[in-house]
Amino acid sequence: MNTYIYIYVKSIYYSMNKIFQISSLFCLSLMSTLTYAQTKFKPEDTEFYTPTLRTVTTAANKAPSDAIVLFDGSNLNQWVSSKNTSQQAPWQVKDAVLISTPHTGDIQTKQNFEDFQLHVEWKSPEVIKGEGQGRGNSGIFLQGHYEVQVLDNNNNPTYVNGQAGSVYKQQPPLVTAVKPAGEWHTYDIVYTAPRFNVDGVLIKKGMVTLLHNGVVVQYNTQIEGTTEYIGLPKTLVHGPGPIVLQDHGDLVNFRNIWIRPL
Template identity: 40%
Template sequence: MNRRVIACSFGLLCLSLSIACLAAPAPGETYATPEQAAADPDFALQGEYTGDGVGLQVVALGNGEFSAVTFEGGLPGSGFTGEKADRSVTQVDRNGIKKLIADMSLNKVHRESETLGAEPPKGAVVLFDGTKESLDEHWKDGAKMTSDGLLIQGVTSTDTFRDFTAHVEFRLPYMPEARGQARGNSGLYLQGRYEIQMLDSFGLEGKDNECGGIYKAAPPAVNMCLPPLNWQTYDVEFTAARFDDSGKKVKNARVTVRHNGVVIHDDLEIPGATPGGPLSGKENAQPGPIFLQNHGNPVRYRNIWVVAN
């Protein structure tokens, strides 16, 4: 093949790629702060609403489309019993959401976890308090924080723990066009081995791979995920697995988890380690770190402390 033919072929290939790129849909926006998200008119409509014996979660899906999730009795953790028959989902546009809210005489509410801002008790190891000193002292090399003092995902503590109580505050990004595991994904790994999933699961059913789930082990008793860019809390009581002198496991790890103040796992037995953690393949008697997974989404953390039991 001569040079002219090669050049022509290369030009046609570049033109085809250019057309393909123009035809491909643009990736959805990711908003890491409420200030950024205010640019999207759907952000102001998304959220929780209550009325006479009913709760409504309005979930933005991008481009003026929403999921309207209605709960008989009230919102999850506040009146809704968890019965599937009392939960219904409708897809509507922006005008439809406004009409639904008006027709049902609903008022928007802003819920906060009762443990938000919890002070570390005496003897606690304060892993992160918004200062560079806590970042440098308690997290492995590569850990970063934002200019306004928030811990960035993808960090492993230098401190290790066996049995402990932990408090973690986290904020999920607003990613209206993302779906499933691509929507605000991270995870809190206990001992670097057992994951409590973090995901924008606002308005979803609540599965083991959604917010509050023990990944691949157990779904939360109730989906307590708040709207993205609201601060949320995990309060965890963890008992490590036990091993005999030969290294054989004789008792599984156990955990109680409160998500935004509501018990979603009560002394749950965890059958084994979760993939993806720094010690996932090393379930043994050794203590392990706190690991906050990096799944490529801007999840932020603050006020992290641990009390060894």
């Protein structure tokens, strides 16, 4: 009986060994074929010349040539009041600077956007009053629903998911990118809007990457929903929406605002 078992096991071992040898030879043969095929490629086999790329010109301190200029220091023609979109934005423009006028309400762009690259420069008030969220507070709402926080961040120990550069009440910045008091900050935002199917079901959440003063502080951050002051994010079905600048009661300054739809 043991002899039969031995012969049976040995036959299985022999068969498995043969299968392994055949598999190894097949893999070697396939690799040789692919290597041979690779040597037959020409450089032009993996090059293409269409579609022709658009040319975008850039210059220091100027918007790219294909950007929509939302504020260049001259007027508020691209903006309206969020309280009443039939009225012009009530904020003040002085010395080519847009100043958040306290208690007049938010302002928003006349145009609606979906995916985009947004550039905004901002500066805290000359005189900082208050503590925490009361120090030079404003915000930039993407599509009118998702706030990127604007706040004086010099020695300001407020909650981290409410700091400058945060996705408000959701995701704190990776680092705090500070500048001396009185200097201008820059935000460069790359945003992908959430997507909903025909039944209004969320199929892809929004994403945002933010460079604050040239430093990455949000990197492919998933936006969980509306940025609520109280409570959890909400899923709100929507299409393209405006850029909104928040009136939080502080004299926050803005300049050089432009956007590139993607």
